[in-house]
Amino acid sequence: MKKSVVHFFFFTFSAFLLSFGFASCSNASQIGENFDETDTLRYTAEKLYSTTNWTEAIETDRLTASVSSVKGISSKLNLTPLILAASVPAEDSKLFPNLKNFGSLDTSLISPSLRKTLTSFCEALSKNDDGAAESFFKKENLYSLALFYIDFKRIFDQTLGISEYEKTQAEATEEKKPEVAFFDTYMLGQPFLDGIYYEVPVLLVNKKATLTLSVFCFEDSGSWKIDQVQIADWEIF
16 A cells, blocks of 8 residues: 555656656747847847958068067067157157256247347346346336336345436436346246247346246237246245
8 A cells, every 4th residue: 555655656746847847848948939149249249240341461470470679679678569669769859958947948949039039138137237128028018027126126135127216326426337247147948839928937047046937928020029027936045
């Protein structure tokens, strides 16, 4: 009796497994029938690849060649794209010194006529010749030079330029205007272009101090004039 019950149970369980297996295969078949392969990324990529017209590789031998050394580069260096790019000199390339707190000394954008004006103006300031310095300004812009003299006096506690009173006194007594040279040398820096204006850095130097100016220039009827002079930086030793 017990053996018959076991056989009956085994037969029933086997039938259940077979029916479940058929149902699973049926569902998988239905899923496969409903799957659309055209929606896959792989299908799209293969279609693009097969419909694209590919060109022949250019200079295949050079692209696949092993480059171990290049003329002008030490064989001890591992060649990289950056090293190769840096090894090719640019045409007419020039190196200019760069001064701290002043900038580049590249004055290639300063025309000969503008350079002459700036040089004469710097010489006038160096020799404390305010009359010559004034000649580079239009009358309506002379206030900028006057403000520069005031700022200079405030910073260095020394007068640059001669007051109208001193001029009058010198003329009345037929004495020479006192000469007080403050700067020993000067240099021009790389200009900045702003429309019609050239902003040119100017560095004035003596044994006791340095003074950096921003000189704004514009061309007027074929000659250069100074519109403004601003003190950009200074250092007292």
